[in-house]
Amino acid sequence: xxxxxxxxxxxxxxxxxxxxxxxxxxxxxxxxxxxxxxxxxxxxxxxxxxxxxxxxxxxxxxxxxxxxxxxxxxxxxxxxxxxxxxxxxxxxxxxxxxxxxxxxxxxxxxxxxxxxxxxxxxxxxxxxxxxxxxxxxxxxxxxxxxxxxxxxxxxxxxxxxxxxxxxxxxxxxxxxxxxxxxxxxxxxxxxxxxxxxxxxxxxxxxxxxxxxxxxxxxxxxxxxxxxxxxxxxxxxxxxxxxxxxxxxxxxxxxxxxxxxxxxxxxxxxxxxxxxxxxxxxxxxxxxxxxxxxxxxxxxxxxxxxxxxxxxxxxxxxxxxxxxxxxxxxxxxxxxxxxxxxxxxxxxxxxxxxxxxxx
Amino acid sequence: xxxxxxxxxxxxxxxxxxxxxxxxxxxxxxxxxxxxxxxxxxxxxxxxxxxxxxxxxxxxxxxxxxxxxxxxxxxxxxxxxxxxxxxxxxxxxxxxxxxxxxxxxxxxxxxxxxxxxxxxxxxxxxxxxxxxxxxxxxxxxxxxxxxxxxxxxxxxxxxxxxxxxxxxxxxxxxxxxxxxxxxxxxxxxxxxxxxxxxxxxxxxxxxxxxxxxxxxxxxxxxxxxxxxxxxxxxxxxxxxxxxxxxxxxxxxxxxxxxxxxxxxxxxxxxxxxxxxxxxxxxxxxxxxxxxxxxxxxxxxxxxxxxxxxxxxxxxxxxxxxxxxxxxxxxxxxxxxxxxxxxxxxxxxxxxxxxxxxx
Numbered sequence: 001x002x003x004x005x006x007x008x009x010x011x012x013x014x015x016x017x018x019x020x021x022x023x024x025x026x027x028x029x030x031x032x033x034x035x036x037x038x039x040x041x042x043x044x045x046x047x048x049x050x051x052x053x054x055x056x057x058x059x060x061x062x063x064x065x066x067x068x069x070x071x072x073x074x075x076x077x078x079x080x081x082x083x084x085x086x087x088x089x090x091x092x093x094x095x096x097x098x099x100x101x102x103x104x105x106x107x108x109x110x111x112x113x114x115x116x117x118x119x120x121x122x123x124x125x126x127x128x129x130x131x132x133x134x135x136x137x138x139x140x141x142x143x144x145x146x147x148x149x150x151x152x153x154x155x156x157x158x159x160x161x162x163x164x165x166x167x168x169x170x171x172x173x174x175x176x177x178x179x180x181x182x183x184x185x186x187x188x189x190x191x192x193x194x195x196x197x198x199x200x201x202x203x204x205x206x207x208x209x210x211x212x213x214x215x216x217x218x219x220x221x222x223x224x225x226x227x228x229x230x231x232x233x234x235x236x237x238x239x240x241x242x243x244x245x246x247x248x249x250x251x252x253x254x255x256x257x258x259x260x261x262x263x264x265x266x267x268x269x270x271x272x273x274x275x276x277x278x279x280x281x282x283x284x285x286x287x288x289x290x291x292x293x294x295x296x297x298x299x300x301x302x303x304x305x306x307x308x309x310x311x312x313x314x315x316x317x318x319x320x321x322x323x324x325x326x327x328x329x330x331x332x333x334x335x336x337x338x339x340x341x342x343x344x345x346x347x348x349x350x351x352x353x354x355x356x357x358x
Numbered sequence: 359x360x361x362x363x364x365x366x367x368x369x370x371x372x373x374x375x376x377x378x379x380x381x382x383x384x385x386x387x388x389x390x391x392x393x394x395x396x397x398x399x400x401x402x403x404x405x406x407x408x409x410x411x412x413x414x415x416x417x418x419x420x421x422x423x424x425x426x427x428x429x430x431x432x433x434x435x436x437x438x439x440x441x442x443x444x445x446x447x448x449x450x451x452x453x454x455x456x457x458x459x460x461x462x463x464x465x466x467x468x469x470x471x472x473x474x475x476x477x478x479x480x481x482x483x484x485x486x487x488x489x490x491x492x493x494x495x496x497x498x499x500x501x502x503x504x505x506x507x508x509x510x511x512x513x514x515x516x517x518x519x520x521x522x523x524x525x526x527x528x529x530x531x532x533x534x535x536x537x538x539x540x541x542x543x544x545x546x547x548x549x550x551x552x553x554x555x556x557x558x559x560x561x562x563x564x565x566x567x568x569x570x571x572x573x574x575x576x577x578x579x580x581x582x583x584x585x586x587x588x589x590x591x592x593x594x595x596x597x598x599x600x601x602x603x604x605x606x607x608x609x610x611x612x613x614x615x616x617x618x619x620x621x622x623x624x625x626x627x628x629x630x631x632x633x634x635x636x637x638x639x640x641x642x643x644x645x646x647x648x649x650x651x652x653x654x655x656x657x658x659x660x661x662x663x664x665x666x667x668x669x670x671x672x673x674x675x676x677x678x679x680x681x682x683x684x685x686x687x688x689x690x691x692x693x694x695x696x697x698x699x700x701x702x703x704x705x706x707x708x709x710x711x712x713x714x715x716x
Contacts, residue, residue, distance in 0.1 A: 129389060
């Protein structure tokens with residue numbers, strides 16, 4: 001079943017719009033040729049771009065937390081979304097081999113509530129403190145009825161741009177070109193949903209429970225709070241790996257498109273595949289939502305993170321050392337499988353597979 | 359009359375929220391001390407912040423076009439807003455002495471329309487081509503009913519973050535510390551409203567003409583098109599000045615807060631003032647809106663650009679040469695007055711003055 005049909009979002013149109021925006025953007029790269037800020041792209045479709053400033057190789061990445069913010073509006077808890085915001089951009093930078101340094105954020109609100117702004121920014125500050133990032137700029141815009149959301153309190157949309165430097169032990173961004181058949185695939189456990197796939201989640205829960213779905217019990221908590229679970233940020237782990245001279249052959253941030261699309265992006269240039277027989281299992285809320293939405297694994301692994309927020313491919317000989325570093329940093333990690341030459345991503349636990357050419 | 363009362367936007371609350379966000383941001387600066395991306399702030403309240411990456415001094419600035427986008431929804435013209443978007447961030451960077459290099463943009467839409475995305479991005483591309491900037495990243499997010507606007511077509515909010523390098527002929531960002539009594543004030547003419555002050559504009563016109571105010575005739579055009587007039591981008595002029603070793607003592611981008619607030623920001627540290635007796639006159643649409651809104655000059659020069667989109671202070675001996683460069687680049691510029699030690703900004707044309715301590 002197509003993503004379009006299930007989520008209410010037209011993924012094909014979204015891709016066409018993004019492609020057009022990128023085509024037009026590429027036409028401007030010549031404006032900085034030989035100057036500060038020259039584009040140093042190696043592959044199309046990398047989520048963070050590299051810019052040359054003198055001797056410095058700067059990565060830049062923009063993203064927002066999408067409709068996850070509705071969970072804050074429903075629960076009244078605003079001080080965790082900063083983790084989601086930083087995760088989206090810091091982990092995209094990390095996937096390119098960049099060490100996130102600074103984040104600039106934009107809050108578009110209908111009207112302002114001091115306490116909510118304070119809570120949002122306190123969360124972002126805490127996330128930045130944990131990841132050695134500084135908040136180097138920001139903007140709060142009051143846009144009145146151009147912004148909507150749930151309930152009567154202040155509503156806002158929150159996006160950001162982060163910049164970082166290419167890790168000193170890298171000569172070029174991680175783009176999959178270093179991948180080899182036989183590489184180990186290390187999986188990093190997610191804490192729950194990150195900041196994508198919420199359109200389908202909300203639609204499913206509203207159909208099942210009506211407008212107040214967030215107050216339904218789920219295990220020992222409420223649905224609203226379970227879904228608000230903040231994103232784990234993996235960039236400090238990737239930085240530590242590279243600091244220890246363990247250079248991943250690729251780093252895959254599992255966002256919209258799931259393991260299927262995001263892993264494909266790095267595997268396809270060398271027509272590689274992967275056998276994943278030991279991934280983390282999906283969180284129970286993900287299984288519950290699959291049941292309620294009547295979607296199968298083939299769809300869900302293309303849509304949600306299914307328990308695995310980041311994959312790291314690396315030489316088999318370095319896998320144990322990488323796991324040790326993860327453990328020291330309190331990340332749950334394990335060897336989830338290996339890269340092969342099949343051109344197919346096979347997820348054994350879920351009994352599904354994806355052609356990387358798609 | 360207070361800005362709060364007239365515009366429907368609570369300026370005091372906005373300032374308190376921005377102040378709190380900045381306080382929390384400053385607490386994170388320590389996270390990058392001695393590392394790439396270390397904050398190198400010289401004054402609080404500068405709109406663009408400087409970050410140290412190796413030998414490179416990078417400026418970063420975030421902003422959006424606010425509710426000006428409603429004019430595109432009303433007129434169906436989407437390919438000029440890119441100038442407004444680039445102007446907001448490039449000219450904030452220029453005000454700090456940075457040469458804008460790259461822009462990353464975020465489009466938050468309710469749903470997508472390929473033609474509108476194409477027009478928006480084409481406008482941004484054209485603006486970037488004129489200003490030697492590259493579009494180095496972007497994100498298009500579909501947020502459904504979290505986004506609203508005028509009419510039935512796709513609605514979106516558009517924001518961006520730009521980065522640039524401190525001009526090679528500067529040792530530190532322009533922050534007003536180089537200002538001296540006696541400096542010439544050069545004014546750069548605006549082409550109309552930029553991307554601020556639109557809440558009051560829309561409210562005023564709706565009160566007067568009803569919902570279809572954009573279709574009213576104004577001079578030889580329609581109100582909607584007059585108000586959509588794209589922002590002139592001044593950063594290429596500031597770069598050219600510095601390339602010619604004319605180093606301004608300050609550069610003031612006239613955005614929200616008008617000449618009063620924005621000029622005060624750089625004048626106040628040395629308790630200087632300015633006598634402005636030869637500014638560009640307000641555009642006729644600004645006079646018309648002042649009449650319709652029943653606001654006086656005291657208010658309007660604190661709110662709109664009133665015909666002057668940027669002020670540049672510089673040594674009197676360099677003023678003529680600066681005017682010549684402006685003329686060569688097709689900017690309308692003139693000497694509008696001079697800096698003095700009064701602590702007061704006096705706008706002779708309009709018969710108003712402002713205490714810079716406010």
